[in-house]
Amino acid sequence: MPALTAEARRVIEAEAERRIGWGSQAITSGQARLHHALATNDTAAVQQATAGVREGLLLLESGTAALRAIEVGTAPRQLAMTWFRDQLGLPPTEASPTADGGPWGLSWYHLTSMIFLVAFLVGTLLIQHARMRRVSALVERLSAAPAGGPAPGPAPAPGEPSEPRPPALPTGGPSDFPASLVGTVPAPLASTAPSAAAATAAARRPWSGKLRVAAIFRETPTVKTFRLVEPGGGDVPFTFMPGHFLTVSAELDGKTARRSYTIASSPTQRSHVEVTVKREEQGLISRHLHDRVAVGESVEVSAPLGVFTFMGEEASIVLIAGGVGITPMMSVARYLTDRSYPCEIFFLYGARSPEEFVFREELEYLQKRHANLHVAATMSRAEGTAWMGATGPISKEFIARSVPEIARRRVHLCGPPPMMEAVRAALAELGVPKDQIKTEAFGPARGVAPGTAAPLPSCGLAPVGKTIPRIATAEVRFTKSGKTGALAPDQTVLEAAEVIGVEIDYSCRVGICGACKVRLLEGAVTMEVEEGLPPEEKARGVILACQAKSVGNLAVEA
Ligand SMILES: Cc1cc2nc3c(=O)[nH]c(=O)nc-3n(C[C@H](O)[C@H](O)[C@H](O)COP(=O)(O)OP(=O)(O)OC[C@H]3O[C@@H](n4cnc5c(N)ncnc54)[C@H](O)[C@@H]3O)c2cc1C
Ligand code: FES
Structure with a gap:
């Protein structure tokens, strides 16, 4: 570049590098926002995120074009002309030195960038289209089976038609409500939106494996933070959103126990995750973590789980x-x-x-x-x-x-x-x-099966997995293990299974992770929280054992 002084060249190089830096940042943050927007089916946010990515690509492109022009010795005037032509979408002049042999007079670099951009946009639109179709299907199913209502009974036997059965009519139809209340029922789409988001989260299979305790920090006399890292070094092997939780499993007294702990660190920190745990006086896992787990040891973890997230999507x-x-x-x-x-x-x-x-x-x-x-x-x-x-x-x-x-x-x-x-x-x-x-909620949800009196207030929390005297009114038959147990109205299917030693997988015990899904073969149940159960699975007779309660007899595949 004969007409440029060394000083001018340095200025252009610095500006170009700044643009490359900004461009890369804009692409990364645009991709993160796009990922989140697609996960939440927020079309406006998808548009904003793709605009951000586009802007980042333009910055990146202008920076690299300037560096390349300096490298091959393009004159400043020609450099500016090429840039304006690119921005206005005009074909380059025949004499353009940037057109280094590509078709239609474009440089190979320019052509590759455009192909990448077009492929990216087409891919994004296709993904969005597929998601919108899934959401519509979900909305249709949900409007056929009201959320929170009793789960349908047995799944269709092999050979039976697989369409979901028509749901039982609720006891109170719209005419049972005062006219003033009817208009306040949320529109179907608004009421199903959280379930759709939950279904997306529940459908994703969490990563499971061992993480190493790299550090332990005491926060208060009863609370410690555990920093967990990938044992082989490098980034943690999963990504998560602020508010997601992980599950810690431990083999204690010959039994596997699992508890959920929210990831308290930020997803921007990729080299570790931190959980902050309160030591419960009689708690099984919190005491194990506080009293026995030391730096350098491994813990068994599943992550990420949950829908209680916020990534700045509101003002x-x-x-x-x-x-x-x-x-x-x-x-x-x-x-x-x-x-x-x-x-x-x-x-x-x-x-x-x-x-x-x-x-x-x-x-x-x-x-x-x-x-x-x-x-x-x-x-x-x-x-x-x-x-x-x-x-x-x-x-x-x-x-x-x-x-x-x-x-x-x-x-x-x-x-x-x-x-x-x-x-x-x-x-x-x-x-x-x-x-x-x-x-x-950080503890097991409490609920009452319909038609039963509310339980008497208890003083202190009931230990998870241990029994307190309850009056059983029904039985639950576990078909795989061949065992039958008593079922009280305020007892979940998971608790009834634990009493008689039937193993059902679980994690959060509050209805949000979906780990305890089992098939209901006979009877009907109510579930207080169903976030971990996609509506299409509920329609097929799947229930969350940690939430399912009943006053009638049940048969469950476990
Ligand atoms: C989504 C989610 C996120 C969570 N995030 C966090 C978090 O970030 N940090 C955190 O600290 N916790 C969190 N929790 C709670 C955590 O999962 C555990 O429930 C908690 O640590 C207690 O587990 P534990 O095994 O120590 O106690 P458990 O053995 O499950 O006992 C539960 C309670 O019963 C009491 N108890 C047990 N046995 C007896 C007995 N014989 N007599 C009297 N009392 C008894 C215990 O003291 C304890 O209070 C979260 C829970 C959920 C669902
Ligand atoms: S254990 Fe998480 S939904 Fe039941």
Whole structure:
């Protein structure tokens, strides 16, 4: 490039490298957003993400074209002409030195970029088309079988027609409702959207294998963080979204026990994942992790699982957590601040005492660095400590003080069941619509089979997998193992199986992972949470053993 001075050449090179850097970043972030948008069937977000990828490609292309022009000695004027011609889509002049022998006067580089771009766009459109077809099929099935209703009885026997049976009519038809309520029933598409997202997540098979404990950090007197890495080095062998959880399995006393732990680290961190675990006084796995697992040991893990995720798809987020329920919120806050999410993040936290405030220093640090992160914490007990902040539970007043215009924002909520119930009531009083509140429970869901009295309040949590005296009203026959057990109205099929030693796989025990799916051969069940069960499988007679309850006799394939 004879007409360029060394200084001008350096300036062009620097600008070109900057463009290549920006372009690569825009492509990577566009792909991540595209992946998420496709997973949630958000067509507007798909368009935005593809526009981002396109912009990234243009930046990358302009940067590499400039570098290449310098390399082959293109004159600055010719370089600018070629760039403008490319942008306007005009054919290059015959004398164009960038047309290095490709067809139609285009350079091979230009042609390859265009083919790649077109192939990428066509691929994206095809994937989107296929997804939309699957969603329509799902919507059709859902409108035929109302979610939350009784699961259909036996699956069709071999040879029988495989169409789903018509669902039993609900006892109360629309005419049973007061006219004023009929209009408030959500439109079918809106009501099925979360199930469709859950079905997508449940359909994906999680990765399973061993991870090595690389470090253990004490967060509070009862909470530790375990950093897990790929034993052979490199990135963790799965990707996840902020809010996903993993399952830890351990062989204890000759039995395999499994518990779920939210990944508290950010997906932007690829070299490790972290789980933050509270030690339960009598807990099987939490005590095992706290008291026996040491740095260098391996743990058996399945991941990722769950639908309680947020990747910045809305224009603000309110995260409300109590106790160790802070873990999914921490992953979201870490991810959003890492990615410079431009909107407001409200982080409300309740702990028993300042000593038990998990991630306190990190939240204070993040708040100082990110003006859009607003942390507000309240302590149930603070007497005799240096705590100067709010005290008492997370109340309606505390929420209203901490979050302006909360009724217009999306809220994520996780914590102990009584705290979640109180916060739900407070949010309702503050006018937050139910469908704007996403929750995750950290313990087995409690429910009552229809037609039975509510169980008496119990003091303390029932140990998972162990029995408390219950009055059985029915029997469940497990056809593969040939065993039959008693079934109380407030007992799940999984619990009944565990009592008589019938093995049914499980993971979360709260109806969201789908690990406990079994086929119902006789009888009908109710399920409180069905997020881990795609509607088409429910229509084929599959149930979630951790949720299924019944007052009548059942036969289950297990
Ligand atoms: C989706 C999801 C995400 C989760 N994420 C997290 C997380 O990030 N961090 C976290 O700490 N937890 C999390 N949990 C909870 C976690 O999965 C476990 O439930 C929790 O660690 C307790 O398991 P455990 O084996 O120690 O206790 P279990 O043995 O299952 O016992 C459960 C409870 O019963 C009590 N108990 C047991 N036996 C007795 C007895 N004989 N007498 C009296 N009480 C008894 C225990 O103290 C404990 O409180 C999550 C749960 C779910 C479903
Ligand atoms: S164990 Fe996860 S859905 Fe039942």
